[in-house]
Amino acid sequence: MRYLVLGAGALGGYFGGKLLKGGADVTFLVRPARAAQLKRDGLVVNTQDGEIRTRVKTVQQGQLDGTYDVVLLCCKAYDLMDAISAIAPVMDEQSVILPFLNGIRHIDVLTERFGPQRVLGGLTVINAALMPDGTIQQSELRINITAIGELDGRISSRCTAIKMALEAGGIPVQVSDDIVAxxxxxxxxxxxxxxxxxxxxxxxxxxxxxxxxxxxxxxxxxxxxxxxxxxxxxxxxxxxxxxxxxxxxxxxxxxxxxxxxxxxxxxxxxxxxxxxxxxxxxxxxxxxxxxxxxxxxxxxxxxxxxxxx
Known part of the structure; x- marks a missing residue:
């Protein structure tokens, strides 16, 4: 599966780095300053279990190449509308959005724009921060819970595939039959x-x-x-x-x-x-x-x- 991660901040960098560690095909959609930083220093994620340091593929809005199977939405909630505009060109009928935003109302916004069949539910309580030097630091708090699921509660093959990709990189994932709850x-x-x-x-x-x-x-x-x-x-x-x-x-x-x-x-x-x-x-x-x-x-x-x- 081809993954696009919107943002390489704290959560985007953490999830993208773990996906890369597990061998996934990952591209980061980032702003120019972050793209330059990543080109110079690579992606550096200091996790509770060690450091991830890797080169990454980045694109900027307007430079997207084709479509992606999974779009990981890891932006701040106040950037949601800009994020929707940025990812719309890479979405085809088989693409799916997996949001890891705080709050709940973004689900209604995404399903209204893309249809419920192209939106998954997602939650994580992994705590991480983007440091001033561009590195990502996971906190000491060990409540590492991540869950994904179809909004209608069914267990799908695409959720299973995403779970396997994340777990290959070291993120335990639950596929939930009631992700909204x-x-x-x-x-x-x-x-x-x-x-x-x-x-x-x-x-x-x-x-x-x-x-x-x-x-x-x-x-x-x-x-x-x-x-x-x-x-x-x-x-x-x-x-x-x-x-x-x-x-x-x-x-x-x-x-x-x-x-x-x-x-x-x-x-x-x-x-x-x-x-x-x-x-x-x-x-x-x-x-x-x-x-x-x-x-x-x-x-x-x-x-x-x-x-x-």
């Missing part, structure tokens, strides 16, 4: 973590060490549980315990990607995650003051970021 679980966890980190502007260790940290985490969990349950996707019983565990380790340097983006002065996915969860809760009549406070915080951050003093 799995994506909601990820959406719930991401929103909880992002809300906690956004309102505190802190990594997990500082929150764990604070006197009010435990009760604050519990309050966010309770509010997000009510919001997700109102939409018909109550989180599994063990999810809250996992999140509490993340924010109970005083020495932890873990921070969700939204916090890392804020620390770097970059745009965030707040509107597409926290904002989406808050909007869904509001439409269902669920009161979510912490999500509202987090969204206000992020909107103010974007205003201040765009208008520095």
């Amino acid at each position: 799995g994506m909601w679980m990820k959406f719930f966890g991401f929103t909880c973590n992002a809300t906690i980190a956004c309102l505190s502007r802190s990594r997990a260790g500082a929150i764990a060490s604070s006197g009010a940290g435990e009760s604050f985490v519990s309050a966010v969990l309770e509010e997000c549980t009510r919001a997700a349950t109102a939409e018909g996707y109550p989180p599994p019983p063990d999810t809250a315990g996992i999140i509490r565990g993340i924010f109970s380790q005083p020495n932890s340097t873990f921070g969700p990607s939204l916090l890392i983006d804020m620390e770097g002065g970059r745009p965030t996915e707040g509107e597409h995650t926290i904002g989406d969860m808050m909007g869904r809760a509001t439409r269902r009549g669920v009161n979510v003051p912490l999500l509202s406070a987090a969204l206000c915080n992020l909107q103010a951050y974007e205003i201040n970021r765009s208008n520095p003093r």
Whole structure:
């Protein structure tokens, strides 16, 4: 199968690097600056199990050659519309998009544009960051879960083939018969973590060490549980315990990607995650003051970021 990975940032570089390690045919669709960096230095991914350092094939928008069997969408959620424009020329009737975006509403956008038969569901909780020197660093947090699946729940040969390609490179993959429910679980966890980190502007260790940290985490969990349950996707019983565990380790340097983006002065996915969860809760009549406070915080951050003093 011929793979196109949109973006060679943290997740795109991680998944693309692992696919290359397993022997897959991979091309990265990247912007000019990243293309030049990759040409000069190659792709470098520091994983929990060692370094991947390899030369890669890159293309830029307008230079795409033919069609691809699988398009891995690993961009930020706020880049979705630009990504759709970029990948449209390489999609034929047999091509399939596998998105690993945060949130859930991108599925509706993609299926409306390309049809449900050309869109898979995907989720990952692999935590990685693109460093200033262009290398990709996987975090110390060992919750390495990746799942893919057909939106209608059937087990398909194309999902099996993608699973084999990723596992050949060292990424364990579950083919799910209810990927949408799995994506909601990820959406719930991401929103909880992002809300906690956004309102505190802190990594997990500082929150764990604070006197009010435990009760604050519990309050966010309770509010997000009510919001997700109102939409018909109550989180599994063990999810809250996992999140509490993340924010109970005083020495932890873990921070969700939204916090890392804020620390770097970059745009965030707040509107597409926290904002989406808050909007869904509001439409269902669920009161979510912490999500509202987090969204206000992020909107103010974007205003201040765009208008520095």
